[in-house]
Amino acid sequence: MATSSPQLVMLVSCLAALAVAAGAGEVDGRPKARGFVTASGARFMAGGRRFYADGFNAYWLMYMASNPADRSKVVDVLEQASRLGATVVRTWAFSDGQGSDRPLQITPGVYNEQVFVGLDFVIAEAKKRGIYLILSLVNNMDSFGGKKQYVKWARDRGHYLGSDDDFFSDALTQQFYKNHIKRMITRVNTFTRVAYKDEPTIFAWELMNEPRVPSDLSGKTMERWVASMSAYVKYVDPKHMVEIGMEGFYGESTPERKRFNPGQGYTAGTDFVSNNRIPTVDFATIHVYPDQWYAK
Numbered sequence: 001m002a003t004s005s006p007q008l009v010m011l012v013s014c015l016a017a018l019a020v021a022a023g024a025g026e027v028d029g030r031p032k033a034r035g036f037v038t039a040s041g042a043r044f045m046a047g048g049r050r051f052y053a054d055g056f057n058a059y060w061l062m063y064m065a066s067n068p069a070d071r072s073k074v075v076d077v078l079e080q081a082s083r084l085g086a087t088v089v090r091t092w093a094f095s096d097g098q099g100s101d102r103p104l105q106i107t108p109g110v111y112n113e114q115v116f117v118g119l120d121f122v123i124a125e126a127k128k129r130g131i132y133l134i135l136s137l138v139n140n141m142d143s144f145g146g147k148k149q150y151v152k153w154a155r156d157r158g159h160y161l162g163s164d165d166d167f168f169s170d171a172l173t174q175q176f177y178k179n180h181i182k183r184m185i186t187r188v189n190t191f192t193r194v195a196y197k198d199e200p201t202i203f204a205w206e207l208m209n210e211p212r213v214p215s216d217l218s219g220k221t222m223e224r225w226v227a228s229m230s231a232y233v234k235y236v237d238p239k240h241m242v243e244i245g246m247e248g249f250y251g252e253s254t255p256e257r258k259r260f261n262p263g264q265g266y267t268a269g270t271d272f273v274s275n276n277r278i279p280t281v282d283f284a285t286i287h288v289y290p291d292q293w294y295a296k
Contacts, residue, residue, distance in 0.1 A: 039282040055088035066118030082129040093135035096145025108176045124191035132203035165215040168225040185237045197237040204241035213269035219251040230280035241282035248286030262293035
């Protein structure tokens, strides 16, 4: 669970290359699975011991594994990560719409089994090496479908939606998204025969990659969406942690800090502090792009 204290457990994501450790300390040379990871105060715990997250982002794992001829690349990167002592990898668990290359969800509720088997393979191979996975459920951006695709699906069903931000408030887009959550969580892995909701290899579910609602700078739309969707994930899967996937911009709950937001953070419509204090959010994340935000 999240805490009302500002001392939240935090996983830092440098999307260009590296996910920075959530704390300092030694990690065994080769990671070993220790059961489900949980958040306890400002610490991660697994198997009764403190757990340190140290790893990287590889959004393409499911995509690559969906083609059996390319699976050796997935095995290679996970094997290298294991040898280096990595403990967590963050990757996509989405690819939405017929416009996407190798879509997972072709239309609402209709899935490409070959791509789903690719994700099964990623989880099974990570499990062999004691590596945990953060699985992101949808994209804020258009690549791999994203919220734009959900809005298009709703429009195709006769819903008038003015912008892609309506993804966060329209009843039909939210139902489409909840259906995807449930389908993902209840999936039974074709390699391990374990349902995703019962798979300790999954570190956490991420609600969205870098959510933003520029049409509501108060952060309230995001607040309501995060509260609703994180609660739904917990309802379907009480065993796993949930995080939002935010970049980490300050909002209206801490107006004195908004001047520290880099880049276009002031237009994100998110509130890092308030959003991450929602009880069904287990830990906070930030994404760092120093080469873009502070480029001369």
